[in-house]
Amino acid sequence: MKKESKGKSDGTKKVVQTDAPAVSKKPAAIKVKTPEERKVAHIQGIIKTAVAAFLGMIAGFGAFHQFGAGTETKWYAVLVIVGVLAYYAQRLIYPAIKINTKEFGPKDWFYVEFIVIDFCLVTWTLLLN
Numbered sequence: 001m002k003k004e005s006k007g008k009s010d011g012t013k014k015v016v017q018t019d020a021p022a023v024s025k026k027p028a029a030i031k032v033k034t035p036e037e038r039k040v041a042h043i044q045g046i047i048k049t050a051v052a053a054f055l056g057m058i059a060g061f062g063a064f065h066q067f068g069a070g071t072e073t074k075w076y077a078v079l080v081i082v083g084v085l086a087y088y089a090q091r092l093i094y095p096a097i098k099i100n101t102k103e104f105g106p107k108d109w110f111y112v113e114f115i116v117i118d119f120c121l122v123t124w125t126l127l128l129n
Contacts, residue, residue, distance in 0.1 A: 044099055048108075051093055052115035055086050059116065060123025069128060079117055086116040 033041070059082045067073050090112060094101050 047097065047099065048094070048112055049115060051090065051097075052086075052112040053119045055089060056116040056119025057123045059086065059120040060127065063120060063124045064127040070124075079120070082120050083113050083117055087113060090116075 063070070063078055063082070067078060070078065087109070091101060
């Protein structure tokens with residue numbers, strides 16, 4: 001893009017070149033899903049949530065049996081270990097049940113990991129009471 005401006009008092013124009021892309025006034029095209037695609041996406045979302053919740057409950061039982069009340073161990077270290085193990089477990093489980101993990105973004109992975117850690121903490125807490 002070229003931008004002209006008055007540079008000197010003698011009337012000459014100074015040309016400034018910028019590498020900024022031109023801003024388009026058109027909105028981005030939104031892909032409209034068919035009812036079948038929405039149904040499949042909804043079912044896959046429920047499956048992803050159920051798998052994450054199940055892994056979290058297993059992790060909660062495992063943490064209770066391994067660490068008990070967790071007084072000798074840093075609890076946040078346990079959660080990091082659970083999160084990492086659950087991430088790799090889900091990377092193996094989802095393709096086995098026909099869910100494409102290549103479509104997952106950081107937001108999706110954060111969501112399923114949050115569910116795992118949340119269910120782990122809830123299960124562990126319930127077992128301690």
